[in-house]
Amino acid sequence: MTQVTKKSKVSRRDMLKIAGVGAVTVGAVALTGNAQAKPEDVNAYFKKVGVDAAKASKVTVDGPEIAENGNTVPIEISVDAPMTEKEYVKTIYVAAEGNPTPEVVTFNLTPASGEARVKFRMRLATTQKVRAVAMMNDGSTFTGEKEIKVTIGGCGG
Amino acid sequence: MSKAPKPRVKAPKSASKGDVVTIKTTISHRMESGMRKGKDGKLIPRQIINKFEALFNGKQIMSANMFPSISANPYLDFDMLVEEAGEFEFKWYDDNGEVYSKKAKMKLKG
Numbered sequence: 001m002t003q004v005t006k007k008s009k010v011s012r013r014d015m016l017k018i019a020g021v022g023a024v025t026v027g028a029v030a031l032t033g034n035a036q037a038k039p040e041d042v043n044a045y046f047k048k049v050g051v052d053a054a055k056a057s058k059v060t061v062d063g064p065e066i067a068e069n070g071n072t073v074p075i076e077i078s079v080d081a082p083m084t085e086k087e088y089v090k091t092i093y094v095a096a097e098g099n100p101t102p103e104v105v106t107f108n109l110t111p112a113s114g115e116a117r118v119k120f121r122m123r124l125a126t127t128q129k130v131r132a133v134a135m136m137n138d139g140s141t142f143t144g145e146k147e148i149k150v151t152i153g154g155c156g157g
Numbered sequence: 158m159s160k161a162p163k164p165r166v167k168a169p170k171s172a173s174k175g176d177v178v179t180i181k182t183t184i185s186h187r188m189e190s191g192m193r194k195g196k197d198g199k200l201i202p203r204q205i206i207n208k209f210e211a212l213f214n215g216k217q218i219m220s221a222n223m224f225p226s227i228s229a230n231p232y233l234d235f236d237m238l239v240e241e242a243g244e245f246e247f248k249w250y251d252d253n254g255e256v257y258s259k260k261a262k263m264k265l266k267g
Contacts (some may be wrong), residue, residue, distance in 0.1 A: 072228040101224060107221050
């Protein structure tokens, strides 16, 4: 932006830079216009579904370190637990700290699942933590999280 | 939505008893979040697939409740423990009340 003051010397590259900055500004405004979830909202959501006392272990949230496009970010959640009739992961709650609403998806698994692993694609409005809580059939809960950096948000304001 | 949502499934045609097989599913759907504004400045009403269900011989393997944070053309990848031959049934529930489904058969090896 600093080079633009000299008239008639606005190169194609500079124009693109200006356009880029403009787009980013518009994006930021659109995002702040939306009511975004905060980490507390995720806590409140987990409390509502009764899994706020989850222990930080066993659950792995896997995804890219940096997502170039927040519209579709692949996430894989796996729980280090057996899937037998006696002991299995019953529910996996997934929530995001920086999207307009905290809930992302809830998986209900059964012993027929064979493995406590799911993969999906989600929208990320901004750089944020994706958190997951797994509830076992006996009611015990475990949690894991991952922070994902987003360069272009995906909740189109 | 201009086109009817089209479900697509990738599941094994045969497997051995005791195997854990991976199933991949997707459906073409905009997953309109209800937070975007249209050209007229008004919010476009929410319309998403809010629930997915996977069954094998009528018994539920897993289900998923989805929210607007799920991407368009929702993709799900999960596993199943093979016990017997039979038929998969996958169901997607749309906000508008429609249910889309797809079936696939699986044999036992050997």
